[in-house]
Amino acid sequence: MTIGxxxxxxxxxxxxxxxxxxxxxxxVYVSDLLSDVMxxxxxxxxxxxxxxxxxxxxxxxxxxxxxxxxxxGRKPEGETVQKAASxxxxxFGTDMHAFELAGRLYNMLHG
Amino acid sequence: MDHTRKIDGRFNLVGGDFTNAGEASTQLKxxxxxxxxxxxxxxxxxxxxxxxxxxxxxxxxxxILRYDVDDESIKITVEDMGPGIEDIDLAMQEGYSTAPExxxxxxxxxxxxxxxxxxxxDVFRIDSAPGEGTTVKMIIYLNKGEQS
Ligand SMILES: Nc1ncnc2c1ncn2[C@@H]1O[C@H](COP(=O)(O)OP(=O)(O)OP(=O)(O)O)[C@@H](O)[C@H]1O
Ligand SMILES: [Mg+2]
Numbered sequence: 001m002t003i004g005x006x007x008x009x010x011x012x013x014x015x016x017x018x019x020x021x022x023x024x025x026x027x028v029y030v031s032d033l034l035s036d037v038m039x040x041x042x043x044x045x046x047x048x049x050x051x052x053x054x055x056x057x058x059x060x061x062x063x064x065x066x067x068x069x070x071x072x073g074r075k076p077e078g079e080t081v082q083k084a085a086s087x088x089x090x091x092f093g094t095d096m097h098a099f100e101l102a103g104r105l106y107n108m109l110h111g
Numbered sequence: 112m113d114h115t116r117k118i119d120g121r122f123n124l125v126g127g128d129f130t131n132a133g134e135a136s137t138q139l140k141x142x143x144x145x146x147x148x149x150x151x152x153x154x155x156x157x158x159x160x161x162x163x164x165x166x167x168x169x170x171x172x173x174x175i176l177r178y179d180v181d182d183e184s185i186k187i188t189v190e191d192m193g194p195g196i197e198d199i200d201l202a203m204q205e206g207y208s209t210a211p212e213x214x215x216x217x218x219x220x221x222x223x224x225x226x227x228x229x230x231x232x233d234v235f236r237i238d239s240a241p242g243e244g245t246t247v248k249m250i251i252y253l254n255k256g257e258q259s
Pocket of ligand 2 (some may be wrong): 162165166220221224225
């Protein structure tokens with residue numbers, strides 16, 4: 001599954017940079033607890049969360065994550081968008097809630 | 112870059128400054144990358160540093176983070192002027208947190224920061240007493256074989 005596949009199949013909103021569509025996503029992590037993400041998310045995975053504030057960018061960059069998807073129609077704060085752009089991290093958003101989005105991505109990865 | 116050179120630096124951390132949280136760990140990460148330190152060490156150092164930064168930002172008015180890097184190790188010391196910790200064993204337990212509601216709403220306060228610091232360092236030491244602030248010292252040894 002590539003970032004391009006996700007864009008094509010889920011048409012999420014894009015808030016930050018236009019990401020490289022060829023980036024391969026091998027794992028997805030769902031959590032709203034930042035220390036949990038730092039402890040348990042896989043390197044380079046895609047992160048699903050409803051957190052929208054600037055600290056998610058530092059967490060994502062620490063885990064070399066290419067992209068974060070915000071759920072429940074949440075929009076990132078302005079400073080989050082700027083920071084994500086400067087760190088080269090894509091920020092997506094969707095109206096889906098975490099379960100639905102995770103299910104769709106699970107099927108794309110393993111279905 | 113000259114790998115044998117020792118590099119050190121310091122950062123002032125300001126309580127409540129969530130916007131600049133992660134600056135110290137980001138800078139340390141860049142320095143380590145320039146030195147060609149292996150990714151796995153960089154990752155551990157960044158996570159440990161970021162968790163330490165966050166605790167100063169959340170629980171204290173101010174603190175200082177220092178790092179010393181040479182060929183052997185990455186040493187990180189974070190000293191704050193906060194309220195101190197009454198029961199360190201309790202604070203070290205995964206899941207224990209006194210973070211206020213608004214901090215929890217941001218996704219902090221899982222009670223995993225101190226355990227994460229310990230897990231990611233080879234030497235972890237915390238000194239704290241009520242009214243006297245908290246000092247966390249962490250060492251990550253380099254070049255001691257493969258580790259991921
Ligand atoms: N520098 C500090 N000064 C005062 N109290 C601290 C400090 N660091 C940690 N504590 C206390 O120890 C508890 C546990 O800290 P820890 O970092 O493990 O978890 P947390 O900060 O509550 O949550 P998380 O790190 O998962 O976001 C804190 O809730 C707080 O009560
Ligand atoms: Mg913490």
